[in-house]
Amino acid sequence: MPIYEYFCPDCNFKFELLRHQTQLNESASCPRCHNGAERIFSSFASFSKSDEGPSAPIGGSSSCSSCSATSCDTCQI
Numbered sequence: 844m845p846i847y848e849y850f851c852p853d854c855n856f857k858f859e860l861l862r863h864q865t866q867l868n869e870s871a872s873c874p875r876c877h878n879g880a881e882r883i884f885s886s887f888a889s890f891s892k893s894d895e896g897p898s899a900p901i902g903g904s905s906s907c908s909s910c911s912a913t914s915c916d917t918c919q920i
């Protein structure tokens with residue numbers, strides 16, 4: 844779950860909440876004064892899911908994609 848920052852204008856208190864995305868439109872209450880707090884958008888989505896695929900295999904030019912050895916049946920060096 845991503846962490847969202849909220850700011851309470853009543854007591855000038857900034858706090859963070861772990862919230863599911865389905866809870867985003869729900870108002871958050873300040874833990875100090877329990878009034879409504881506003882979400883801060885500046886540091887949004889630092890924990891959001893990644894749309895990137897798996898990273899490229901790490902290895903030298905002599906390794907194949909399925910093993911880390913320099914010689915195997917699929918390397919064909």
Ligand SMILES: [Zn+2]
Nearest residue numbers: 851854873876
């Ligand atoms: Zn407050």
